[in-house]
Amino acid sequence: MAVDIKCAQCPLRKTKAFSPVSAEELEFIQSFKKKTVRVAEGELVISEGASAGTLFTLFEGFAFRFKTLSNGRRQILNFLMPGDLVGLQESLSSGSPHGVEAVTEVLLCAFNHDKLWDLYRAHPNLGYDMTWLAAQEHGLIDENLLSVGQRNASESIAMLLIQHYRRAERLGLGRDNSVPFPYTQQHIADALGLSLVHTSKTLSRLKKMGLQMIKQGQLSLPNPYALTKLADYYDLPMKVTPLI
Amino acid sequence: MAVDIKCAQCPLRKTKAFSPVSAEELEFIQSFKKKTVRVAEGELVISEGASAGTLFTLFEGFAFRFKTLSNGRRQILNFLMPGDLVGLQESLSSGSPHGVEAVTEVLLCAFNHDKLWDLYRAHPNLGYDMTWLAAQEHGLIDENLLSVGQRNASESIAMLLIQHYRRAERLGLGRDNSVPFPYTQQHIADALGLSLVHTSKTLSRLKKMGLQMIKQGQLSLPNPYALTKLADYYDLPMKVTPLI
DNA sequence: CGGTAGATTGAGAGTCCTCAAGCTCTGTGG
DNA sequence: CCACAGAGCTTGAGGACTCTCAATCTACCG
Secondary structure, eight states: OOTTOOGGGOTTGGGSOBOOOOHHHHHHHHHHEEEEEEEOTTOEEEOTTOSSOOOEEEEESOEEEEEEOTTSOEEEEEEEOTTOEESHHHHHSSSOSSEEEESSOEEEEEEOGGGHHHHHHHOHHHHHHHHHHHHHHHHHHHHHHHHHHHOOHHHHHHHHHHHHHHHHHHTTOOBTTBEEOOOOHHHHHHHHTOOHHHHHHHHHHHHHTTSOEEETTEEEOSOHHHHHHHHTOOOOOOOOBOOO | OOTTOOGGGOTTGGGSOBOOOOHHHHHHHHHHEEEEEEEOTTOEEEOTTOSSOOOEEEEESOEEEEEEOTTSOEEEEEEEOTTOEESHHHHHSSSOSSEEEESSOEEEEEEOGGGHHHHHHHOHHHHHHHHHHHHHHHHHHHHHHHHHHHOOHHHHHHHHHHHHHHHHHHTTOOBTTBEEOOOOHHHHHHHHTOOHHHHHHHHHHHHHTTSOEEETTEEEOSOHHHHHHHHTOOOOOOOOBOOO
8 A cells, every 4th residue: 555655755756757846845745635545446536516625636546537417428528647636626616517437446645625725825836836737637628629529530539549648658657668558448438429339440440550459458559650640639748747 | 998997997897707806916917917908800819839828818708719630620629708817728838739719809908927926926816716717617628528529419509508698697798688699600510519511400400499599699598498408407506706 | 157347240220421502691892 | 772792501412420229259257
């Protein structure tokens, strides 16, 4: 269990994927942190409509945000990876407009909602970072909306795979030209507004074309260039991100 | 021209739609404001890929954020109304990941990018508000993504109309059970990932069903209850929002 | 060795798309 | 004052992408 790790020894911070913080800020973050929470694979971190908002940072594992319609159809809004803030919207408004579900077993740092205010007051930098993180997720959803609205099945799946690969690799999760890929085809379908059947068929077409390989929960992209061309996706290299 | 209006006399603030600020905060906001910018109908406020980010608040008129694929297909990410922050993402990252276009003639309050930092440092409340506003737009896009991914044409158009009506009414723009609706069918189509033709056919079906009336740039919803049922949309009443 | 979650494959149906022609309304200029 | 042009909307027809239904297959687990 990594439950008792202190923020000063946080392994996430050591990955160089995140921007450095001062000693005082680190100390504040430690005091801001209430506890570590474990959520089992497939369980809810936050349920839709939950009233009391808790703010988390995803520490380990994979999760996603989603919304459900009353006919049961579910839209995955975006996938969450270590370092991502969870529950910011709930903390600000009242009532959670969306749910969060763990894909794998997940560890989260839960924060003292009461001290959120202190964060802005005592550490403007961290307040700024908070906005930064919100804007970053914002950008991810924009990209998803573009996919779902304007790309066809192959294109949007290509996009999803590239984006996942980039984000996971940035966190240092890459091994032998592959990254962990814990999602089922149903997850992909729900994220892109496709049916499971069509997702399956499209994935195997991409596989035959030599554009993707998913095996034993690992994703590799044998021809990233062709994939980016298919998805019509050209983004800048990823920058360091704040971590709270 | 409303160009010279002082923040203290800001007519937007008088609408009761926004949360009150202290005298010092108001003073800061005034000093934060660089100038008023006018953008003509159909012109760009921010172009895709623009490098230098300017932060605005939309003061008057209607606009939208969008992304374009190289094949020319365009996705409208969300519509912007008075009080909305424009360009936050650009201000934080470098390079604009999306464009912003004016639907009607538009007036914006342009801010001193240099003082953004001061805002967080000197006025934590406003920093908090900044995050709040980012999270609020976030919620809007979530809802759009749900529409585009999981709702069919009638449902997502219903959703769009309800949402527009609610937002416009909240700003005090309602008259005789109708609100301004400056969008063309092409805008609706681009926002929902539909073709113009299908949008037209679906809109006239909704009209025949007595669910919507758009005439001379005004939208009225004769049967809001049926429309919310169609869209499967049940939201809480809108709360006061920060205004910067 | 069943039982279950996830993936695959085939077939038919439906929503939505593209192409194309025509309509309405508004503003402009001869 | 009226014809013309352009933007936006409407309508019809055929086709494509994606969906639902359904059966089968594989892998993993108790």
